[in-house]
Amino acid sequence: MISSVEVHGHRGARGLRPENTLPGFAHALDLGVDVIELDVGLSSDGVVVLGHDQVVSPAVLADTGPAWPDDPAYPYVGRPVRELSLAQLRTLDAGLSCAAAPMPGTRVPTLAEACALLAPTGVGLSVELKTDPSWTDEEVELLTASAAAVLKAFGCTGRSQLLAFDWRVLAEARRHYPDLGRVALMERKTLAPETAWLAGHSPADPMAAAFALGATAVSPEHKIATPALIDQAHSLALPVIVWTVNTPEDMTRFIHEGADAIVTDYPDVLLALQTPTPAI
Structure with missing residues (x-):
């Protein structure tokens, strides 16, 4: 057995069940994950809904029919999520994204429904807010406030953290929702020179920038998560959450590197690595 590490189920258990769905979360819970990572946006009528993409993606969702006859917005695939109402989003089939275990007829859940499932379990929640630099500050504030309100309503604040590549989310959470964890997501694109993703901070030293912003953890893409980066984060007392790691070899390497x-699509694999081998 190797040293233990927190297991974060990516969008539930994306490699094993349809992503960002209640059945996917239930499966991740059955496996024994420590944290469930999920993505949220806002519908046109102000409901916090689950989904990774800001535009309804045919890779994840499928049209089944209009929400009402002659809806001019139909088909919904290809349209921005925030231009569609909850009723329109509910028509989409979210159960076809996982080839290993398709679940046709699964619907797009709300964050409230996810919290209703997860709140009694004690599992941690990592809630990624899907904004980008094209959003206005007011739009970022609205989504952050809306997500925080749902988490509070279900008593999940103390075990939840907000994740964002758009670090304005983290600044907003620090100002108004300090009881929520704040995870600074990082990838090569968002750390490029002249980046607009970091709420005005320089990408030259992303660990120092995240610390100055008040992040409570950092989450680098696995391709940039070097031992030096992990050590620097730890020198600032920032835990490191590496995403998305799917092979046993990479999992083992990152555990040994600290x-x-x-975060993994296959939490069963990571959990198996950390399960003691029975004595013979």
Whole structure:
């Protein structure tokens, strides 16, 4: 057995069940994950809904029919999520994204429904807010406030953290929702020179920038999560959550390099690595 690390189920258990769905979360719970990572946006009528993409993606969702006859917005695939109402989003089939275990007829859940499922379990929640630099500050504030309100309503605040590549989310959470964890997501695109993703901070030293912003953890893409980066984060008392790691070899490497948590599509594989081998 190798040293233990927190197991974060990516969008539930994306490699095993349809992503960002209640059945996917239930499966991740059955496996024994420590944290469930999920993505949220806002419908046109102000409901926090689950989904990774800001535009309804045919890779994840399928049209089944209009929400009402002669709806001019139909078909919904290809349209921005925030231009569609909850009723329109509910028509989409979210159960076809996982080839290993398709679940046709699964619907797009709300964050409230996810919290209703997860709140009694004690599992941690990592809630990624899907904004980008094209959003206005007011739009970022609205989604952050809306997500925080749902988490509070279900008593999940103390075990939830907000994740964002758009670090304005983290600044907003620090100002108004300090009881929520704040995870600074990082990838090569968002750390490029002249980046607009970091709420005005320089990408030259992303660990120092995240610390200055008040992040409570950092979450680098696995391709940039070097031992030096992990050590620097730890020198600032910032836990490191590496994403998305799907092979046993990479999982083992990041554990040995000191990662505190690993986000994976295959939490069963990571959990198996950390299960003691029975004595013969």
